[in-house]
Every structure is written in C-alpha cells, then in structure tokens.
Amino acid sequence: MIPFVDLARQQERIRDRLDRAIARVLDHGQYVMGPEIAEFEDLLVRYCDVDDAISCGSGTDALLIALMAAGIGQGDSVLLPSFTFVASAEAVVLAGATPVFVDCDPNTYLIDCDQIRDALEANEHDCCAIIAVDLFGQPADYRELNSIAAENRLTLIADAAQSLGATQNSCPVGTLADISTTSFYPAKPLACYGEGGAILTNRSALAKVCRSVRIHGQETNRYDSVRLGINGRMDTLQATILIEKLAIFDDEISARQRIAQRYNDAFETLPVVTPKLLPGNTSVWSSYTIQVESRNDLVAHLKADSIPSAIYYRKPLHQQAPYKDYPVAPGGARNTEALCNKVLSLPMHGYLEDGEQDEVIDSVIQSFA
Numbered sequence: 001m002i003p004f005v006d007l008a009r010q011q012e013r014i015r016d017r018l019d020r021a022i023a024r025v026l027d028h029g030q031y032v033m034g035p036e037i038a039e040f041e042d043l044l045v046r047y048c049d050v051d052d053a054i055s056c057g058s059g060t061d062a063l064l065i066a067l068m069a070a071g072i073g074q075g076d077s078v079l080l081p082s083f084t085f086v087a088s089a090e091a092v093v094l095a096g097a098t099p100v101f102v103d104c105d106p107n108t109y110l111i112d113c114d115q116i117r118d119a120l121e122a123n124e125h126d127c128c129a130i131i132a133v134d135l136f137g138q139p140a141d142y143r144e145l146n147s148i149a150a151e152n153r154l155t156l157i158a159d160a161a162q163s164l165g166a167t168q169n170s171c172p173v174g175t176l177a178d179i180s181t182t183s184f185y186p187a188k189p190l191a192c193y194g195e196g197g198a199i200l201t202n203r204s205a206l207a208k209v210c211r212s213v214r215i216h217g218q219e220t221n222r223y224d225s226v227r228l229g230i231n232g233r234m235d236t237l238q239a240t241i242l243i244e245k246l247a248i249f250d251d252e253i254s255a256r257q258r259i260a261q262r263y264n265d266a267f268e269t270l271p272v273v274t275p276k277l278l279p280g281n282t283s284v285w286s287s288y289t290i291q292v293e294s295r296n297d298l299v300a301h302l303k304a305d306s307i308p309s310a311i312y313y314r315k316p317l318h319q320q321a322p323y324k325d326y327p328v329a330p331g332g333a334r335n336t337e338a339l340c341n342k343v344l345s346l347p348m349h350g351y352l353e354d355g356e357q358d359e360v361i362d363s364v365i366q367s368f369a
C-alpha cells in the first residue's frame with residue numbers, strides 16, 4: 001500500500017547520519033538544552049533568513065509562547081481562520097484570549113482578508129492580533145495582512161506549521177509576519193521523530209521574551225522566574241535529528257513541488273477543484289488537497305484500490321465543542337462550512353515515485369468514469 005506520508009524512505013536515505021548524530025547525544029548526555037539546540041537554531045536563522053529562531057516543544061507551544069511573549073491574553077481578541085488545525089485556536093484560548101473566527105477563500109483555503117477588514121470596521125471585539133495560517137503549505141496573503149495589521153495596530157502572527165521552506169515574493173516563511181511559528185511534528189514537511197516546534201522573528205526584544213517564556217519565565221538564572229512561562233523546550237535529540245533533516249529539506253521540497261504539478265496536470269479535465277496558489281507564492285505542499293462534490297464516492301473508490309486519503313479538515317473550528325461559543329466574524333464562515341464537506345487530501349511526500357502517483361491518479365480518474 002502507498003503510504004500517505006512516507007518517513008521510512010527518508011530514514012533509509014540518512015539512517016547512517018541519524019545513527020551517528022543520536023550516538024553523539026547519548027555520548028555527551030545533555031538531553032535538555034544540549035549544544036545541538038543552539039546549532040539547530042543557528043541553522044534555522046540562516047535557512048529562513050531571519051534574525052532569531054527559538055526552538056520549542058511543539059507547534060502548539062510555539063503559538064502559545066508567541067502569544068504570551070507578545071502580551072496577548074485576558075480581554076484580548078485574536079482573529080484567525082476557522083478552516084485550520086485545532087491548535088491555532090487552542091493556543092489563543094490557553095493564553096486567555098478570545099478567538100474570533102474568520103472565513104477563508106474557497107480556492108486558496110487561506111484566511112479572507114476582506115472579512116478581516118469588515119470585522120475590524122464593525123469593531124465588536126477588542127482585536128489586538130491576527131493569526132494567519134499558511135494552510136497546506138503556502139503563505140497567507142501577507143502583503144494585505146501586514147497593511148491591515150499596521151493600519152489597526154495589530155500584532156501579526158503567522159502560523160507556519162505547514163509552510164516552513166515556502167516563499168512569498170521571494171521572501172522566506174519566517175520573515176513574512178511579526179512572529180512566525182512552526183511545527184516539526186512527523187507529518188509536517190520538516191519533521192522530527194516526536195514533538196518539536198520553533199518561533200521565528202526579526203524582533204530581538206520579543207525573541208528574548210520568547211526564550212524566557214520557553215523556560216518557566218526564567219531570564220538570567222534558574223532560581224528567578226521574572227514572568228509566567230511554560231516548560232516549552234525542544235529535546236536535544238529532536239534538534240540533532242532536525243539538523244540532519246534540514247540538510248536534505250530543499251531537495252524534498254523540490255520533489256513535492258514536482259509531484260503537486262503532476263497532480264494538477266492530471267486532474268485538469270476532471271470535475272475536481274485543484275488547489276490554487278496566490279500570485280508570488282511557492283508552496284511546500286504539506287498537503288495536496290482537492291475539492292469534490294461526491295467525496296464519499298471518491299474515498300470509497302480510492303480505498304477499494306488501497307490508496308489512502310485524509311480529510312483536512314472535517315469540521316470547522318467554530319463548530320467544535322471547545323470553540324462553538326466564541327464569535328464568528330460578521331458574514332459567517334460559509335466557505336469553511338462548505339469546504340469541510342468537499343476537501344480531500346491525497347498522498348503527498350518527497351519520496352512518492354511516479355509509478356505510485358500514477359496509481360493514485362488512475363484511481364481518481366476511474367472514480368469519475
């Protein structure tokens with residue numbers, strides 16, 4: 001069976017280097033904040049062309065740390081899309097703030113900037129920040145988002161859990177918003193073997209506070225907590241694995257982009273909506289997500305052909321139990337509600353071979369025959 005995400009082939013490629021890297025950590029024994037943490041952060045700084053990278057325990061922690069460091073909490077509202085992974089909203093509530101859900105564009109799946117403007121104009125909420133999500137691997141519309149943020153004095157946070165390695169108008173993810181957060185969960189494009197995340201920013205004062213929040217609010221020594229913090233450190237072992245994986249990441253991104261293009265070409269004449277990129281964007285294709293009217297039929301057909309698929313996302317966040325009492329921006333989230341019934345993600349990873357992809361493509365074509 002074709003894997004939805006294939007971590008085994010990647011591991012085979014770098015297994016020797018991973019074994020040696022893990023052995024080095026076992027030898028020095030600094031499992032928490034060992035030297036590989038700073039080494040990986042330096043590599044991320046260079047990779048993203050950003051001033052500061054703060055590694056942390058997960059993409060969810062990255063968002064929570066960013067919000068806490070930016071002083072966003074009780075009494076504050078944060079605009080964010082309803083069509084995203086639950087963590088984007090979870091961090092807002094954990095920080096004590098109120099999420100205000102915004103709809104998305106049905107072609108790009110990205111947050112609807114016009115609705116953000118309408119919501120700010122209606123002025124029903126005390127909004128102090130936007131969390132834009134780079135859904136499925138491409139950056140949100142940061143040119144527009146940055147002007148909205150500047151005009152309304154909002155902090156702009158990019159939830160780049162799915163988009164590290166992508167660019168917008170030649171600028172890398174990590175530099176597109178005031179603060180960007182990412183995840184190294186195994187299903188993400190750049191993945192560790194467990195939990196991991198990072199915060200990227202050019203604001204050095206904010207970076208300093210993030211480092212403090214990451215370790216129980218400590219600043220100069222471990223006996224004084226100067227602010228509220230969390231235990232948000234990345235394991236040294238995960239950093240050491242990520243150092244090896246970052247070295248082959250660009251190669252994998254190219255493979256993903258080629259595979260996405262093959263899907264686009266193959267589906268051109270079918271009754272499916274293929275994912276669209278914003279002008280100026282590149283994507284790292286964390287998911288290849290199409291829209292079909294009769295999703296159940298296609299899923300059943302793929303399943304009969306032993307081809308895995310996944311639904312990202314099946315339920316809008318504003319309808320999920322912990323979030324259903326929080327506000328939706330004026331105009332509602334109709335596109336999100338419709339997309340949840342139509343989206344389907346197909347196998348996508350840097351090691352999908354042409355022959356395997358052809359099996360997926362043939363099965364999709366057959367299901368419409």
Ligand SMILES: *Cc1c(COP(=O)(O)O)cnc(C)c1O
Pocket residue numbers: 058059060061084085087088133159161162182183184185195196197
């Ligand atoms: C995966 C993901 C997160 C959370 O990352 P974790 O490392 O799993 O905590 C946040 N936002 C989005 C959009 C994600 O896809």
